[in-house]
Amino acid sequence: MVGVLASACLLAALVAGCGGRGTGAGDGRIPVVTTTGMVADLVRNVGGERVAVTALMGPGVDPHLFKASEGDIARLQQARIIFYNGLHLEGRMGDILVKMAREKPTVAVAERIAPERLLVTEDGVEDPHIWFDVSLWMEAVEVVRDHLTELDLDGRAVYAQNAQAYRAELEELHTYAREQLATIPAERRVLVTAHDAFGYFGRAYDVEVMGLQGVSTAAEYGLADLQRLVDVLVARGIKAVFVESSVPRSSIEALVEGAAARGHTVTIGGELFSDALGPEGTPEGTYVGMVRHNVDTIVAALR
Ligand SMILES: [Zn+2]
Structure with a gap:
């Protein structure tokens, strides 16, 4: 009987991680959870096939008002790394993100943007919508690359290559936006x-x-x-x-x-x-x- 249980656990371990840290994807990919879809897309571009990314916020969801459900909290707990926007975009997830940060890398993709490049409202609130300036979002690419590399050193070359290719794509997008809007x-x-x-x-x-x-x-x-x-x-x-x-x-x-x-x-x-x-x-x-x-x-x- 013990033998049956042990082999059941071994099988489960191969599929989804039994008693150890769950892989989420069950296929060796690193389970990553993000808040917004923009951050998820960024991590997918940099992480490629080494990551399995889940976004908590789907199409049409307002991140300012979003509250994590119990299912979302379970997903956050299963992740090995969490990426969020930061600058209080996820205004109602502050407590849960602080809690997660005690357990695993919990990274704001906005973390490295120089304060002088941030817009601040009359009330002294930093504007969190950094993805609207493609050149600012390019800095977030490097944040994701470096934190994935720290977690998974074997993927270093892949992350570096993907980040470089994605940055080039964003550079083109930035130029496109500038040229089109100038018309x-x-x-x-x-x-x-x-x-x-x-x-x-x-x-x-x-x-x-x-x-x-x-x-x-x-x-x-x-x-x-x-x-x-x-x-x-x-x-x-x-x-x-x-x-x-x-x-x-x-x-x-x-x-x-x-x-x-x-x-x-x-x-x-x-x-x-x-x-x-x-x-x-x-x-x-x-x-x-x-x-x-x-x-x-x-x-x-x-x-
Ligand atoms: Zn907004």
């Missing part, structure tokens, strides 16, 4: 969205950005915020505003109605992916595809 006449290069996710985007690509809510969706917007933006839409003749996949459309629809009441027609220029990737298997399900989609949507509506 919108400067006076019309104004991006109005539901929340202030696009600050880095605006700085990197010379686009004026305005959001109805602040850098987090956790704060409600008021009538005064709405009125202030409607005034700008009317005064500058801005013809399109944009909805975000992870924020309810109602706030943007209120802007369209507000402008219409003042005799100014504003259309919804399309849906942008701000704080979450698109569905898996679609072009917008990757970071590069998401940025391209956003750039192309903005250019088509404003040019």
